[in-house]
Amino acid sequence: MIGRLNHVAIVVPDLAAGTAVYRDTLGGTVSEPQALPEHGVTVVFVELPNTKIELLEVLGENSPVAPFLERNPSGGIHHVCYEVEDIITARDKLKSEGARVLGDGEPKTGAHGKPVLFLHPKDFCGTLVELEQV
Numbered sequence: 001m002i003g004r005l006n007h008v009a010i011v012v013p014d015l016a017a018g019t020a021v022y023r024d025t026l027g028g029t030v031s032e033p034q035a036l037p038e039h040g041v042t043v044v045f046v047e048l049p050n051t052k053i054e055l056l057e058v059l060g061e062n063s064p065v066a067p068f069l070e071r072n073p074s075g076g077i078h079h080v081c082y083e084v085e086d087i088i089t090a091r092d093k094l095k096s097e098g099a100r101v102l103g104d105g106e107p108k109t110g111a112h113g114k115p116v117l118f119l120h121p122k123d124f125c126g127t128l129v130e131l132e133q134v
Contacts, residue, residue, distance in 0.1 A: 003083035048108035079128035087133040
């Protein structure tokens with residue numbers, strides 16, 4: 001069901017500083033910041049030959065990554081994102097097998113303009129999983 005690893009998301013306390021680490025220290029190609037108020041984050045993507053790193057910064061009072069940053073003030077890995085061909089089919093199959101879909105269970109538009117869903121970390125070896133339709 002899952003396809004390629006689309007990205008690994010890292011929450012950072014300061015997006016400009018995180019961008020500098022990946023761009024200047026590691027020599028990565030980093031996108032321009034993109035504010036996603038509907039998701040409560042500002043993001044940049046670091047392009048790698050085989051995947052991407054997504055750096056996330058809190059945006060707004062109700063950001064879903066704010067509690068993560070409170071527990072991990074230096075930031076850290078937040079989730080992994082896998083590609084799926086059909087997000088509704090994937091969701092329905094996973095739910096039928098007991099997996100919990102976060103939120104209202106309906107896909108939302110993600111940073112790449114494609115439908116995404118998040119799956120409960122307790123159902124996936126302690127890892128928050130994002131599915132993105134390709």
